[in-house]
Amino acid sequence: MQTIKLSEANVRSGKTNNSLLIAAGLLLIVIAFCLPYLLPGGRLGNYYMTEVIKTTVFCLATLGLTVGMGYGGQISLAQAAFFGLGAYSLASATVLFGLPYWVGVLLALLVPVVSGLLLGAISLRVVTHYLALVTIGFQIIVQLVMHNWKIVFGGADGVGGIPRPFGIDDLKAYYWVCLTVLLVCMLFVYRMRRSRLGRALFALREDELAASAIGIDLYRTKMMAFSVCSALGGVGGLLYASAYQYISPDVFSFEQSVTFFAMLITGGADSIIGTLVGTVLLTWLPEWLRSFKDYYLAIYGGLIIAVLIFVPNGIWGIVSSLYLMVMKKKGSGNAASGTIKFVEGKRLSYLERQDAPAIKSRQPVIFEVNGLKKHFGGVKAVDGVDFHIRKGDIHVLIGPNGSGKTTVINVLSGLYAATEGTVSYRGNPIANLRPHLIVKQGIARTFQNIRLFPELTVIENVMIGQHIRTKSNLGSIFFNIRSFRDEEKKIRERAEEALAFVGFENYAEKVKNLAYGQQRLVEIARALATEPELLLLDEPAAGMNPEETQELVKLLKRMNELGITMLLIEHDMNLVTQVADSITVLNFGKKISEGSLEQVLDDAEVIKAYLGEEFVRAEA
Numbered sequence: 096m097q098t099i100k101l102s103e104a105n106v107r108s109g110k111t112n113n114s115l116l117i118a119a120g121l122l123l124i125v126i127a128f129c130l131p132y133l134l135p136g137g138r139l140g141n142y143y144m145t146e147v148i149k150t151t152v153f154c155l156a157t158l159g160l161t162v163g164m165g166y167g168g169q170i171s172l173a174q175a176a177f178f179g180l181g182a183y184s185l186a187s188a189t190v191l192f193g194l195p196y197w198v199g200v201l202l203a204l205l206v207p208v209v210s211g212l213l214l215g216a217i218s219l220r221v222v223t224h225y226l227a228l229v230t231i232g233f234q235i236i237v238q239l240v241m242h243n244w245k246i247v248f249g250g251a252d253g254v255g256g257i258p259r260p261f262g263i264d265d266l267k268a269y270y271w272v273c274l275t276v277l278l279v280c281m282l283f284v285y286r287m288r289r290s291r292l293g294r295a296l297f298a299l300r301e302d303e304l305a306a307s308a309i310g311i312d313l314y315r316t317k318m319m320a321f322s323v324c325s326a327l328g329g330v331g332g333l334l335y336a337s338a339y340q341y342i343s344p345d346v347f348s349f350e351q352s353v354t355f356f357a358m359l360i361t362g363g364a365d366s367i368i369g370t371l372v373g374t375v376l377l378t379w380l381p382e383w384l385r386s387f388k389d390y391y392l393a394i395y396g397g398l399i400i401a402v403l404i405f406v407p408n409g410i411w412g413i414v415s416s417l418y419l420m421v422m423k424k425k426g427s428g429n430a431a432s433g434t435i436k437f438v439e440g441k442r443l444s445y446l447e448r449q450d451a452p453a454i455k456s457r458q459p460v461i462f463e464v465n466g467l468k469k470h471f472g473g474v475k476a477v478d479g480v481d482f483h484i485r486k487g488d489i490h491v492l493i494g495p496n497g498s499g500k501t502t503v504i505n506v507l508s509g510l511y512a513a514t515e516g517t518v519s520y521r522g523n524p525i526a527n528l529r530p531h532l533i534v535k536q537g538i539a540r541t542f543q544n545i546r547l548f549p550e551l552t553v554i555e556n557v558m559i560g561q562h563i564r565t566k567s568n569l570g571s572i573f574f575n576i577r578s579f580r581d582e583e584k585k586i587r588e589r590a591e592e593a594l595a596f597v598g599f600e601n602y603a604e605k606v607k608n609l610a611y612g613q614q615r616l617v618e619i620a621r622a623l624a625t626e627p628e629l630l631l632l633d634e635p636a637a638g639m640n641p642e643e644t645q646e647l648v649k650l651l652k653r654m655n656e657l658g659i660t661m662l663l664i665e666h667d668m669n670l671v672t673q674v675a676d677s678i679t680v681l682n683f684g685k686k687i688s689e690g691s692l693e694q695v696l697d698d699a700e701v702i703k704a705y706l707g708e709e710f711v712r713a714e715a
């Protein structure tokens with residue numbers, strides 16, 4: 096019996112302190128709405144009011160970066176361009192082309208989103224730092240176009256007389272409009288972070304390869320990140336244009352993009368509150384440093400550098416770590432032991448199949464690999480391998496190190512394109528399909544070197560497994576419609592069931608804090624959450640002690656009893672002999688033997704190439 100120890104403090108802090116956070120949040124909102132009455136009156140008051148509005152709309156732009164960069168890890172140095180496109184869409188439409196205000200608003204939403212999608216499509220195959228370069232190029236081009244395309248953008252002189260919604264004249268009232276829009280967008284981003292799309296973005300940020308192998312469509316997810324990022328930039332821009340009622344291209348410069356970037360990083364990239372903190376700080380810092388006129392830039396730059404070096408997770412990152420530490424300490428005093436039992440016999444209702452095979456080895460072949468080759472230049476990692484798997488079987492791939500086993504699984508799961516050969520599942524060709532489409536067919540995998548999303552919690556990791564089986568989109572998340580809420584509930588229930596099935600009952604710990612063997616179980620639970628019919632398991636017993644390996648044998652058998660067919664790579668022959676229904680043996684990328692356990696163990700070539708005489712004597 097295995098026990099799994101998890102800190103309960105994290106779990107508890109999530110629930111018990113929610114009410115405290117909500118109260119603090121509500122208080123802040125009330126203060127934000129009352130702000131106009133807390134500022135000085137007269138001309139100075141108007142100046143401060145404009146600055147407060149500027150802060151609010153800048154918050155919208157950085158909130159966009161929170162989604163694209165903080166959540167999705169897509170570095171963008173073009174947020175001022177999207178901000179500008181929003182501002183200019185409204186200004187040009189209403190002032191230069193005389194269109195109604197709300198048409199301008201619609202354009203101010205559409206133009207940045209379409210541009211964001213175009214930029215996303217162009218830069219999709221480019222990775223992080225190169226992506227930053229592409230966005231810099233985009234930023235510069237947009238600003239040049241604003242400067243030089245006079246008919247559409249008014250040229251260097253800018254555009255004046257931009258209207259406000261409902262003809263609002265009063266700055267106070269306009270601030271409330273901006274604040275309301277900001278709060279609605281914050282709520283949307285908050286909800287999105289806790290949705291399948293938010294989890295997919297985090298997965299992408301943490302490990303693209305693992306994200307695609309668990310069923311996330313990288314293309315769509317990145318495009319979604321680009322569209323939300325640019326849309327929020329556009330909304331900020333359109334509100335900015337109406338606030339000042341005059342805009343010129345200089346405002347939407349590369350420097351402004353860098354400032355947005357700095358605001359995000361300073362506050363804490365993956366937190367909404369962090370974004371607000373960073374934006375407020377860097378918008379008002381020039382004002383606060385006004386009396387140090389000569390040194391202002393040096394102090395401003397120095398502060399940003401200090402934050403980047405000493406608090407890489409941003410100011411809010413530090414605050415929330417301290418908060419968690421305190422809560423953990425508080426929690427540990429009165430928490431129960433925090434030890435939970437390895438639970439056996441838990442059901443996995445959504446995977447229980449009516450057609451689970453009663454008699455093994457008489458079932459039809461559902462998976463076929465023919466003439467599979469994978470060459471890396473001159474290295475023939477897999478060189479013409481054939482095998483098939485019957486429904487409900489546990490088929491094991493064995494062979495010496497470097498014989499091509501992992502490469503086979505990488506090809507079967509779509510991570511590598513096959514050099515030659517065919518793979519079919521239930522009669523459908525699946526070789527060279529993109530990884531998430533293979534998961535959609537009902538084939539999931541785990542990795543030899545565990546590939547979980549370490550910064551996410553246990554439950555979030557497993558919930559990501561449900562991504563391919565669910566479909567909430569930005570619209571349903573924004574409007575918080577019932578189908579979205581129901582789906583989230585279902586995702587959580589299924590993830591909890593999968594975790595309980597492998598032995599977890601306590602899920603709020605970050606995965607990076609778990610022991611190795613526990614991480615293996617979470618990875619299996621994540622694969623189960625994809626609702627697989629065929630599981631590809633790459634050395635699941637690696638790093639486990641004999642006791643844990645025995646638990647794993649039981650788990651494999653229980654999964655098999657559900658009707659899950661398995662392809663297993665394993666070196667631990669003790670495990671192999673307990674679970675294998677059929678075996679294929681590889682050596683130097685070629686198949687050297689196959690058949691039942693007995694047939695393979697008796698094969699002289701397998702003994703010579705892999706098992707060794709000692710194993711045979713020990714078995715005898």
Ligand SMILES: Nc1ncnc2c1ncn2[C@@H]1O[C@H](COP(=O)(O)OP(=O)(O)OP(=O)(O)O)[C@@H](O)[C@H]1O
Nearest residue numbers: 471474476494495496497498499500501502503543
């Ligand atoms: N991406 C790659 N590029 C170049 N060569 C590779 C790549 N992946 C695998 N190989 C080579 O292909 C061969 C087979 O590797 P593979 O990892 O599939 O073997 P394996 O049987 O899984 O080994 P092990 O049991 O040690 O995990 C090795 O020679 C390896 O160096």
